[in-house]
Amino acid sequence: MACSRPEMLLYVELYVLLTTLLIAFLTVFGSWRRRSHSLKLRYSIWASYLLSTYLINYTMGLMKTATFRHDLFSVWAVFLIIFLGSADCISAYSLEDCENRKRYNLEVFVMYFWLGWLIGVHTQKFEHMIPLYLLYFLSLRRTGCRAKALELASKSYGLVRNTKLVADFMEDESNREGDEADPTCMRGYKYLVKGEKKAKVKVQAPHYHMQFETTEDPKVITIDMIWQCKGRLLSSTGDPDGRLKDICLSYALYRLLCRRFAKYSFPESSQLKTWNFVRYGLLSKEGDHERAFRVIEMELGFLYDLFYTKYPVLFAKGLPLLRNFEFIIVIFGCWVVVPTLIHYQEGTGDWYLATSSGRNLDALLTGVVLLAILFMEIVQFFVVNFSDWAKVQWLCYYVEKSSLQKNKCMEMIIRVICHRKLLKPWDRKLSQYSLLESFSHNPSVLLYNCCTSPYIDKPRNGLKLSAHVTLPTGVKKAIIHSLKTNGRTLTNGVASLQRNGVNVPSWASQLPTQTxxxxxxxxxxxLCELNLSSQVIVTGEQVNHQRESEDFIVATKLSKYCAYLVAFAPRLTPDHPYITEFIFDHVVVEAREKLKGCEKSICQKMFNLCKDGRKKRISEKMLTIGQEGGDQEILVKGAKLGKHLIETIKENGQRWKILAEFWAEMMLFVAPSDDETAHAEHLAMGGEFVTHLWALLSHAGILKRDSAQDV
Incomplete structure (x- = not known):
């Protein structure tokens, strides 16, 4: 049965409101997505991202098929398209969206076709049609920015084109003999920051490299120019801890890292100055582990923005002045429209809709949409103008223009902008997984069954995450200490064992794969952790002290993080991903066979009871398994090794020191990878600590394990 006019109008209004709220949620909370491991937030944003386009198309279809005219149809349609294109902080949900940019362009083309038709059909007065078409072209620009952002992030198109100049510049710099580089003042480090789009570029045979016509062009800002700037803002008194200069350094490193995604070479990786940049530049002082990870964290924030937001497009030609001008227009437009809505009483007869208090429902809905637009624009105005991209632009302007270096007012404005941090690029969490705690876990049959299998993948048995932990400072210190100690030679823990004089069974250092x-x-x-927990109460104080020690925290957290990578992120580990999954699945089977009777009971699963009793049973069972001989199974080998460490290293503190150094070395050994796509995908899911190490080692010239060289 066909809908009556009031019913049809009500359906349209409900879909307009729902779509508006979805896109507003997408826009505002998309800013927090990159720093959150929250599955609920990610799924909510995914639903908003996916449903928005379909709901807009459906709503516009309802408007088109309506048997009556309504002046506000065209207004609502314009608002919906403006919403769709205004999400600056999220242009793509996954990397596949960037490669499928042509599909998005086609969808937008269809939307704009129907939008133009709706404005022409449902706008009765010509004077109302003009502002609507102006908004039409405004929304066209915004959706065009999103299309451009997808194009820039496409690894098969925009990324390779926009990165070639940086790749050619770095290759030419690597081949050019110059003065001795000094990483403490960045002399000799010609890392591009900004300005190359204003400079004149030529193509030089025979290699057909893109080159600047004049290498001393003042418009081109390199990182050594930032460090040599004489302005007060970047001096030792204006920037004592170097945080402002490090913002530009992060941006320059991000541009260098883009070469890995575009499959260009790293010619400077073989140069000693590349290693010296990290060892004697980023890590020149004691305690510089915080600075190094802060720089890398911001660098990966820029990388996230490249793949998943519109910021690279907004700041492509400098500060987003046009975007800010649009913000002013939106504010002024809302102020002008509000009085009209207050006195709006259009609509009579059988299609007049009103609330119980007599307010016109059409005007009320339009007011809600306007408030959502206003809220969205205000949030995005501050997020965009206080973003790291804006900070880089201001600092580059400051270095380029000597007049700014003498203007105290401008220095104060730049300092205020650069010292404000609205969002963190990463939530600094370490995911954790413990095989001995989770081997008996089975996926929920209610959630994963034959009915849901076409839509969601069923997790493998034994996959249950432990609670995330905040990245301990001791972990960063231990890894940087290991990097300084071993130099460019990466080992999977063998060097730390030899350095500490630890004798382990020969098979423990000659295993078939890194998994x-x-x-x-x-x-x-x-097993060492469980044994520590089950020690007698007489030594309780000493045990608690050991469990709170830095070495204990480093060893246990990195052990569980590496196990998490094997179980949940095999593409980030050294071996083939499927081989890693296959081995892990069989280890779970082994654990279930060998540890029968140690599974979690129903009460334990529901109420988490008797944890200490279960841990003690597992510890005793594992120590018994460790006494067995001849087995080649991973679980048995782990039990034997754990028993050997407990028996041969009697002092708990020494044992945890050895394990902490082992896992710090192992973490660095795992980090190098050629699967840069996997790292980019995990950036969209909150980021991984191993990605920070991967980026750090890349800038130190360590790209592969087998090519790591001694200093």
């Missing part, structure tokens, strides 16, 4: 090494040592570390 074997990680899982065997993870099981051994977990």
């Amino acid at each position: 074997h090494v990680i899982m065997v040592w993870h099981i051994a570390t977990s």
Whole structure:
């Protein structure tokens, strides 16, 4: 049965309101997405991102098929398109969206076709049609920015084109003999920051490299120019801890890292000055581990923005002045429209809709949409103008223009902008997984069954995350200490064992794959932890002290993080991803066979009771398994190794020191990877600590394990 006019109008209004709220949610909370591991937030944003386009198309279809005219149809349609294109902080949900940019362009083309038709059909007065068409072209620009952002992030199109100049510049710089580089003052480090789009570029045979016509062009800002700037803002008194200069350094490093995604070479990786940049530049002082990870964290924030937001497009030609001008227009437009809505009483007869208090429902809905637009624009105005991209632009203007260096007022404005941090690029969390705690876990049958299998993948048995932990400072210190100690030579923990004079069974250092090494040592570390927990009450104070020690925290957290990578992120580990999954699945089977009777009971699963009793049973069972001989299974090897460490290293503190150094070395060994796509995908899910190490080692010239060289 066909809908009556009031019913049809009500349906349209409900869909307009729902779509508006979805896109507003997408826009505002998309800013927080990159720093959150929250599955609920990610799924909510995914639903908003996916449903918005379909709901807009459906709503416009309802308007088109309506048997009556309504002046506000065209207004609502314009608002919906403006909403769709105004989400600056999220242009794509996944990397596949960037590669499927042509599909998005086609969808937008269809929307704009129907939008133009709706404005022409449902706008009765010509004077109302003009502002609507102006908004039409405003929304066209905004959706065009999103299309441009998808194009820039496409690894098969925009990324390779926009990165070639940086790749050619770095290759030419690597081949050019110059003065001795000094990483403490960045002399000799010609890392591009900004300005190349204003400079004149030529193509030079025979290599057909893109080159600047004049290498001393003042418009081109390199990182050594930032450090040599004489302005008070960037001096030792104006910027004592170097945080402002480090913002530009992060941006320059981000541009260098883009070469890995575009599959360009890293010619400077073989140069000693590249290693010196990290060892004697970023890590020149004691305690510089915080600075190094702060720089890398901001760098990965820029990388996230490249793939998933519109910021690279907004700041492509400098500060987003046009975007800010649009913000002013929106504010002024809302102020002008509000009085009209207050006195709006259009609509008579059988299609007049009103609330119980007599207010016109059409005007009320339009007011809600206007408030949502206003709220969205205000939030985005501050997020965009206080973003790291804006800070880089201001600092580059400051270095380029000597007049700004003499203007105290401008220095104060730049300092205020650069010292405000609205969003963190990463929530600094370490995911954790413990095989001995989670081996008996089975996915929920209610959620994962034959009915849901076409839509969601069923997790493998034994996959249950432990609670995330905040990244401990001790972990960063231990990894940087290991990097300084071993230099560019990466080992999977063998060097730390030799340095500490630890004798382990020969098979423990000659395992077939790195997955074997990680899982065997993870099981051994977990057994040491369980043994510490089950020690007699007489030494309780000493045990508690050891559990709070920095070495204990480093060893256990990195052990569980590496096990998490094997279980949940095999593409970020050294071995083939499917081989890693296959081995892990069989280790779970082994654990279920060997540890029968140690599974969680129903009460434990529901109320988390008797945890200490279960841990004690597992510890005793594992120590018994460790006495067995002849087995080649990973679980048995882990039990034997754990028992060996407990028996041969009697002092708990020494044992945890050895394990902490082992896992710090292992973490660095795992980090190098050629699967840069996997790292980019995990940036959209909150980010991974191993990605920070991967970026850090890339800038130190360590791209592969087998090519790591001694200093």
